[in-house]
Amino acid sequence: MTNMRALIGGSGAPLLVSAPLPEAGPGQVRVKVAAAGVNPFDLAVAAGALASYGLARKLDSYGIGFDAAGTVDQVGPGTSFTVGEDVVGLSARLELPYKAQAEYVVLDAPAVARAPRNVSPAHASTLPLNGLTAWQALDRTGVGPGGTLLVTGAAGAVGGYLVELAAVRGVRVVAAAGAADEELVRGFGAEWFVPREEDLAEGVRARVPGGVDAAVDAAVLGLPALDAVRDGGTFVGLTSGAAPVPLRGTDVATVLFRSDAGQLAELVRLVEAGRLTLRVADTYPLEKAADAHARLAEGGLRGRLVLVP
Template identity: 80%
Template sequence: MTKTTMRALIGGSGAPQLVEVPLPQAGPRQVRIRVAAAAVNPFDLAVAAGTLADYGVARRLDSYGLGFDAAGTVDQVGDGAVFRVGEEVIGLAARLEVPTKAQAEYVVLDAEAVARAPRGVPAVEAATIPLNSLTAWQALDRAGVGPGRTLLVTGAAGAVGGYLVELAALRGARVVAVAGAGDEEFVRGLGAEWFVARGESVASAVRERVPGGVDAAVDAAVLGLAALDAVRDGGAFVALSAGVAPVGLRGIDVATVFFRADADQLGEVVRLVEAGRLTLRVAEVCPLEKAADAHARVASGGVRGRLVLVP
C-alpha cells in the first residue's frame, strides 16, 4: 500500500509534539529524503518554545516544524534535481516557517541544501554535520579568518565551537579557545594554540597570549563585550544569535551570522570528514518519541556533541 502520511515533530507552544501529517512531495529542484537521523540543536528549543517571534526571526505561528539537520536516503527526486533515488545524503532544513522539517520520517529539501553523505560514516554521525559546520564555515568567512590570522573562539568545546576551532586551524589561523577547564586537552586536540578557562577575564587572558588583541572573534558562548574587548582595534567580531551582538567599539567590524544552506560548502565539509580532518560527536541517540527528553537534556547544558533522533 502506498504511504500517504508520516510522523513528524512540531513545536511552538512548549515541548515538541509528535504528529501524523500528510507525506510531503518533492517539487522542481527538490528531493525528498527518508530520514535516518536528525540532530537536536539548541535552536530547536527556541523553535519548540515558540519564541522565534520575540527575536524577530519568524512570524508568530501556531506551530513550526522541528529539526535542521537530516541524514538519510533520497526517496523522491523532483525535476531538475541532480540526485538519484537511493543516494545517501545530508541536508540542512534552513527555513523556519514550514510545517515540518528534519525531525520527521521524511523531509523535502531544495537540492541546493543537500550534499552527498560522507562515505563510511553512520547516519547518526552524519546528521551532526550540516547546521553546525555551515554556521562555523560562514562565520569564519565573515570574520576574514585565514593563514596567520589570530582568532578567539568562545564556547570552543561545543558543537559549533569545535567546528570553528578545527576549520580555523585548517585555514592556517592561530586559535585562542575559551572553554571549561576540563576541556583544555580536547580543544587543543582540535587545533587550538592557546587556551583560556571559562571564568577567567577573557580580554586580559587573551591579550597576555596575543599582545594587542586577536584579529577576530567568533562568540559561540555569547560573552558579548567581554569577548569584544579581546579583539584588536579594527578587527572583526561575529555573533551567532539574534539580538546579542555588542556595539562595534574601536572600529571593530561587528556582524551577526545566521546559517544558510550551501551545497558547495557542505560538500567541502563532507570531503574534510572523509579525510579524517573533522571530529563528529554524538552524545546520545533517541527515538522520535523521546524528543521531549532530548530537548530537556540539551536545555540542561553541558552536553558534549549532539543528541540525535532516529525515526
C-alpha cells in the same frame, strides 16, 4: 504510505503528530530520514518563541529540525540526485509545517550534499547546521593563514568545528572553554587556551599581545570577547540581537546560517579526510523527543543529541 510521523512545536514542547507524506517538487528531493540532529534553535521553535524573536510570523505550529541525514527516496524535476543516494541536508526555512525531525523531509537540492562515507547517519546529521554556521562565521572574520582568532565556547558543537576549520586554514586559534576541556580543544587544533575561570580579555591579550585579529563568539559572551579583539579587528556573533557595540573601530557582525551545497560538500570532504570531528552525545527515538530537548536544555553536553526515526 500516505502519512508519516513528524515533530511540531509552538506550544512549549515537541509534539509527535501524523502528517501527510510530503512530495518533492521541482528542484527538490525527498529524504527518508535516518537521523536528525537536535540543536538549541529547536528549543526556541518548540517553545513557540520564533515570533517574539522577530524570526517568524505567529503561527499555530512550526516544523522542528534543521539537520537531516538519510536516503533520497524521491526526486523532483531539475535535480541531479538519484533515488537511493545517502545524503545530508539542511532544512533552513523557519515557517515550514514539517522539517527534519520527521520520518521524511523535502529539501531544496541546493541544501543537500552526499553524506560522508566514513561515519554513521547519526554522526552525519550533526554536520549541516553547525558546520555551515562555523564555515560562514569563519569566512566573515576575513582571517587568513597566520592570523589570530578567538573562539569562545570552543568545546561546543559550533565552537569545535570553528577551531578545526580555522586550524585547517592555517589560522592560529585561541580557544576559550571550561578548564576540563583544554585537552579536547587543543586536540581540535587550538594553539592557546584560556579557561573560563580566567578573565577572557586579559587572558587572550597575555597570550596574543595587542589582541586577536578576530573573534567568533559561539558562547554569546559579548563585550568580554570583543575586548579581546585588537583595535580595528572583527567580532562575529552567532545570535540575533546579541552583538555588542563596535568599539575601537571594530567590525561587528552577526552570522546566521544559510544553505550552501558547495560548502556542505567541502565539510563532507573534511570529515572523510579526518580533519573534522563529528560528535554524538546520545540518540533518542522520535517519540522521546521531549526527553532529548530537556536534556539539551540542561547544558553541558559534548556533542549533539540525535533523533532516530
